[in-house]
Amino acid sequence: MMQQRWPDRLWVVRHGESSGNVARDAADLAGHTHIDIGGRDVDVPLSELGRRQSVALGHWFAAMPAEARPDVVLSSPYRRARQTAVLVQEAGRLPVDPRDFVLDERLREKEFGILDRLTRHGIAQHHPDQAEMRRILGKFYHRAPGGESWCDVILRLRSALDTVSLHHGGSRVLLVAHQVVVLCLRYLLEGLTEEEILAIDRDGDVANCGVTEYAFDAGRGHAGGLALRRYNFVAPLQAEGAKVTAEPDAPIGAR
Numbered sequence: 001m002m003q004q005r006w007p008d009r010l011w012v013v014r015h016g017e018s019s020g021n022v023a024r025d026a027a028d029l030a031g032h033t034h035i036d037i038g039g040r041d042v043d044v045p046l047s048e049l050g051r052r053q054s055v056a057l058g059h060w061f062a063a064m065p066a067e068a069r070p071d072v073v074l075s076s077p078y079r080r081a082r083q084t085a086v087l088v089q090e091a092g093r094l095p096v097d098p099r100d101f102v103l104d105e106r107l108r109e110k111e112f113g114i115l116d117r118l119t120r121h122g123i124a125q126h127h128p129d130q131a132e133m134r135r136i137l138g139k140f141y142h143r144a145p146g147g148e149s150w151c152d153v154i155l156r157l158r159s160a161l162d163t164v165s166l167h168h169g170g171s172r173v174l175l176v177a178h179q180v181v182v183l184c185l186r187y188l189l190e191g192l193t194e195e196e197i198l199a200i201d202r203d204g205d206v207a208n209c210g211v212t213e214y215a216f217d218a219g220r221g222h223a224g225g226l227a228l229r230r231y232n233f234v235a236p237l238q239a240e241g242a243k244v245t246a247e248p249d250a251p252i253g254a255r
Contacts, residue, residue, distance in 0.1 A: 003169060004169045004170045004216065004218075004223075004224060005165040005166075005169045005223055005224070006164075006165055006169060006216050006224060006225060006226050007072075007164065007168050007169065007170065007171045007172060007173040007214075007216065007226075008170055008171065008172055008215070008216050009068075009070070009172045009173065009213065009214070009215055009216070010164075010173050010175065010213070010214040010226055011070060011173070011174045011175065011211055011212070011213050011214075012175045012177070012181075012182050012185055012211075012212040012213075012214075013057065013084070013088070013174065013175065013176050013177075013182075013209060013210070013211055013212070014176075014177065014178060014179055014182050014206045014207065014208055014209065014210055015046070015050070015054075015076075015078070015080045015081040015083075015084040015176060015177070015178065015208065015209070016046050016047075016049070016050030016051065016052075016053040016054040016057075016080070016083075016084045016087075016208050016209045017046065017047045017049045017050035017053060017208040017245045017247065018044050018045065018046055018047060018050055018080040018208075019037070019044055019045055019046070019047050020035070020037045020041065020044035020080070021047070021050075021208070021245065021247035021248075022047055022247070023035050023036055023037050024119070024247060024248065025247050027119050028119045028120065028121070031119075031121055032119055032121065032122070033118060033119060033121050033122030033125055033126065034117055034118060034119065034122055035117045035118070035119060037117065041078070041109065041116065041117075042077070042078050042079065042108075042109075043079050044078070044079060044080055045079050045080060045083060046080050046083045046084065046087075049242070049243055049245065050080065050083075050084070050208060050209075051083070051087060052240075052242045053208055053209040053237050053242045053243075053245075054083070054084045054087035054088055054091070054209060055087050055088075055090075055091045055240075055242075056091075056209070056236050056237045056239070056240040056242040057088050057091075057092070057209045057211070057236050057237065058087060058088040058089070058090060058091025058092035058094075059091050059092070059236065059240060060092070060235075060236030060239070061088065061091075061092030061093075061094060062091060062092045062093050066093075066095065068172070069092060069093070069094050069095065069172065070092075070094050070096065070172045070173060070174035071094070071095050071096055071171055071172050072096060072102070072168050072171045072172065072173045072174070073085050073089060073094065073096050073098075073100075073101045073102065073173075073174045073175075073176070074101070074102045074104055074107065074164070074173060074174070074175045074176070075101055075102070075103055075104070075107065075175070075176040075177070076103075076104070076105075076107040076108050076109065076176065076177045076178060076181070077103045077104070077105055077107075077108060078108060078109055078178070081107075081176045081177060081178065082101075082103065082176075084176050084209065085098070085101055085174070085176040086098050086101075088174070088176070089101075094174070104160055104163070106156040106157065106159060106160040107157075107160060107175065107176075107177040107178075107181055108177075108178070108181075109178045109180070109181075110147075110148050110150070110152075110153050110178070110180040110181075111146070111147045111148040111152075112144060112147045112148075113143075113144040113145050113146030113147025113148075114127060114130070114144055114145050114146055114147070115127065115130065115144045115147060116147070127144075130142075130144050130145075138194075138198070139198070140194045140197075140198060150180065150183075150184060153180055153181065153184045154184045154187060154188060157181065157184050157185060157188055158188060161185075161188060161189070179205060179206045179248065182206045182210075182212055183197055183200065183201055183206065184197075185212075186200065186212065186228075186231070189214060189225075189226050189228075190228060200231075204232070204246065205246035205247070205248055206232055206246065207232055207234045207237075207244050207245065207246045208244075208245045208246065208247075209234070209236075209237055209242075210232040210233060210234050210246075211230065211232075211233040211234075211236070212228070212230070212231050212232065212233070213228075213229040213230045213233065214226035214227060214228055214229060215227055215229050
C-alpha cells in the first residue's frame with residue numbers, strides 16, 4: 001500500500017487583525033499616501049481585536065475531540081502570524097508545544113518592494129508607472145521593483161507544500177499565514193487557473209482568522225489529495241461575538 005503523502009486535515013488560517021491592518025484602513029480613509037506602522041512589517045503585532053479573534057478560533061478547535069485537533073502547526077515568521085498561532089494553541093488546547101511550531105519563511109507575506117507602506121493614493125502619486133503596469137499585467141503577474149508577483153509567492157509555496165507532503169502525511173496540520181498566501185495555496189491545492197483564483201479574490205477579502213479547510217481524499221489521483229471542505233469560514237468568531245474583519249494586508253492597489 002502506498003504511504004499517504006498528504007495530511008488528514010489541513011486548516012489554512014489568515015492571522016488575526018493586526019495593528020497594520022488598522023493603520024492601513026485609517027490611512028486609506030484619510031487619503032494619506034503612506035501607512036504609518038512605525039517599524040518593519042515583519043514586526044507588526046496583532047491588535048486587541050486580533051487577539052480576541054485568535055482566542056475565539058482556538059475555542060472552536062477546543063470543542064473538537066482531542067484526537068481531531070491540529071497536531072502540527074506551521075506559521076509564517078511574521079509576528080502577527082506567530083502570535084495568532086500561539087493564542088490558537090493555548091485556547092484550543094492543541095497537542096503541540098509552541099516550541100515545536102515550524103516557522104517557515106516561505107509562508108511569509110507577499111513582498112511589496114517599492115510599494116511597501118503606500119496606500120492606493122500613494123502608489124498613484126509616487127509610482128504611477130507601476131500602477132499602469134499593474135493595470136496592464138494584472139496582479140497575478142505584476143512584480144513591483146524589489147517585490148513579488150502572485151506567481152513569485154506561488155513558486156515558494158510549491159516548495160512549502162512539498163515539505164508538508166514529505167514530513168506531515170497523515171497528520172492534522174494548522175497553517176497560519178497571510179491573505180495572499182491563503183489564496184495562492186487554494187490556487188495550488190485545487191489546480192485553479194489565474195482567472196478562477198482572481199474571481200475568488202474579487203468576491204471579497206480573506207477574513208482575519210478565517211478558516212480554509214481541506215480533508216484528505218484517497219480517491220483523488222493515484223496517491224490521493226486534499227479536497228476543499230470550507231473557505232473563509234468565520235462562524236467561530238461570530239459564535240463568540242468577535243468582530244469579523246477583512247482588511248487587506250496591503251494597499252488595494254498593490255495586492
